[in-house]
Amino acid sequence: MATKVQDRVKDTLPTTFGGDQNNASAENNSGITPWKQFFTDPNLVSLIEEALKNNQELMITLQQIEIAKSDVLYKNGRLKPTVSAGVGAGVEKVGRYTSTGAGDASTDITEGKEVPENLMNFEAGLRADWEIDIWHKLRTEKKAAIAHYLSTVEGKNFVLSSLISEVAESYYELLSLDNQLDMIHQYMEIQKKALEISKIQKQAMAATELAVKKFEAELAKSSATEYDLKQQITEKENQINALLGRYPQPILRNKESFMNIVPQSIYIGVPSQLLANRPDIKQAELELEAAKLDVEAARKEFYPSLSISATLGLEAFKPSYLVKLPESIAYSLAGELAGPLINKSAIQANFKTADAKQIQALYEYDKTILSAYLDVANQMSKIKNIDQYYILKKQQAQALDQSNDIANQLFKNMRADYLEVLMNQRDALDAKMELIEAKEKQLNTVIDIYKSLGGGWK
Numbered sequence: 001m002a003t004k005v006q007d008r009v010k011d012t013l014p015t016t017f018g019g020d021q022n023n024a025s026a027e028n029n030s031g032i033t034p035w036k037q038f039f040t041d042p043n044l045v046s047l048i049e050e051a052l053k054n055n056q057e058l059m060i061t062l063q064q065i066e067i068a069k070s071d072v073l074y075k076n077g078r079l080k081p082t083v084s085a086g087v088g089a090g091v092e093k094v095g096r097y098t099s100t101g102a103g104d105a106s107t108d109i110t111e112g113k114e115v116p117e118n119l120m121n122f123e124a125g126l127r128a129d130w131e132i133d134i135w136h137k138l139r140t141e142k143k144a145a146i147a148h149y150l151s152t153v154e155g156k157n158f159v160l161s162s163l164i165s166e167v168a169e170s171y172y173e174l175l176s177l178d179n180q181l182d183m184i185h186q187y188m189e190i191q192k193k194a195l196e197i198s199k200i201q202k203q204a205m206a207a208t209e210l211a212v213k214k215f216e217a218e219l220a221k222s223s224a225t226e227y228d229l230k231q232q233i234t235e236k237e238n239q240i241n242a243l244l245g246r247y248p249q250p251i252l253r254n255k256e257s258f259m260n261i262v263p264q265s266i267y268i269g270v271p272s273q274l275l276a277n278r279p280d281i282k283q284a285e286l287e288l289e290a291a292k293l294d295v296e297a298a299r300k301e302f303y304p305s306l307s308i309s310a311t312l313g314l315e316a317f318k319p320s321y322l323v324k325l326p327e328s329i330a331y332s333l334a335g336e337l338a339g340p341l342i343n344k345s346a347i348q349a350n351f352k353t354a355d356a357k358q359i360q361a362l363y364e365y366d367k368t369i370l371s372a373y374l375d376v377a378n379q380m381s382k383i384k385n386i387d388q389y390y391i392l393k394k395q396q397a398q399a400l401d402q403s404n405d406i407a408n409q410l411f412k413n414m415r416a417d418y419l420e421v422l423m424n425q426r427d428a429l430d431a432k433m434e435l436i437e438a439k440e441k442q443l444n445t446v447i448d449i450y451k452s453l454g455g456g457w458k
């Protein structure tokens with residue numbers, strides 16, 4: 001059943017992501033581009049490399065892989081006989097009026113020497129136990145462990161992809177904050193000049209105290225914004241340091257080139273490539289495979305199991321007799337075929353649990369594919385709209401810059417009042433701050449769609 005539904009999920013996957021897809025072809029897919037080719041900023045590349053070495057979340061994931069690998073070795077070991085070696089010593093006294101005691105009383109160990117009342121026993125030898133996998137239950141459990149191990153590897157790849165995108169996005173957010181801070185500094189310089197002009201005009205009786213106070217208030221507001229941005233920069237630096245697994249230190253970056261960064265061209269490929277490129281989809285598929293095998297193994301618990309045990313060694317009542325061969329040789333061989341007859345509730349509960357987990361894994365697989373497809377579709381729409389948004393914001397900022405220059409000139413010549421100047425300065429600042437944020441969104445949207453296509457872990 002699970003296989004049929006799994007195939008249906010794949011078959012119902014659309015052939016395109018919708019919309020105008022001139023760059024959609026199986027030959028071109030940004031998701032297969034190695035991250036070192038996708039990110040070209042040397043400072044960013046250096047940060048990502050350090051994160052891949054020291055990130056705690058990644059280290060935890062690597063240990064999960066080791067745990068899963070050990071489980072595979074454990075399940076493989078159960079297919080083979082267990083052999084143990086041991087030595088032992090003991091003493092036994094049996095009642096005289098028992099079959100064993102009466103037999104010992106009438107038996108000589110050696111001529112003229114009866115069996116002692118307190119009989120010592122010394123032994124040394126090997127013991128082997130082996131469950132014969134007649135129904136391939138143990139092999140099925142091993143296959144399930146292998147599938148789970150492979151899913152943890154894909155889980156690690158997904159963590160890699162998420163980590164790289166998070167470092168890159170945080171890096172661009174930091175550059176955006178740097179540029180916003182520089183913009184505030186530039187705006188404060190303009191406000192200081194306007195404040196000086198208003199003071200001169202007041203002395204010349206061409207302006208009032210109200211104009212001076214308004215400019216002072218605007219300058220104080222900008223100073224408060226400056227400190228807020230500085231705090232955001234500190235927190236963003238520490239967020240990146242945390243991703244890199246290190247204590248706070250400066251983040252090397254080149255903020256001057258931020259507004260001139262050209263986003264990478266994105267090729268989305270076709271939806272079916274998500275099944276091979278996205279680690280989370282491959283992880284969900286492998287977990288589904290492991291769940292199916294767990295159900296198969298749980299079903300075989302109802303069948304009889306065949307076990308063989310054997311021992312071979314030396315046994316005597318005195319240590320010196322252990323070397324007397326072949327009299328001291330002792331061995332045993334036994335086979336047992338046993339199956340559950342009454343009170344199968346524990347086995348039935350285990351089977352139902354495995355079956356429910358399989359259905360759960362199937363829904364998770366379906367959900368992961370749908371989420372991946374919608375993720376790419378949303379990012380495609382976003383990247384087109386954010387590009388247009390950036391272009392218009394740039395035009396707005398340029399127009400308001402020109403308007404601001406005109407307003408300042410008119411104010412100097414006393415042909416415009418302070419309110420016109422203030423409003424133009426605020427509008428120009430807001431437009432430039434929004435333009436910087438638009439550049440950040442533009443770059444981070446490219447990173448998001450790169451991750452959505454399965455990029456970043458290669």
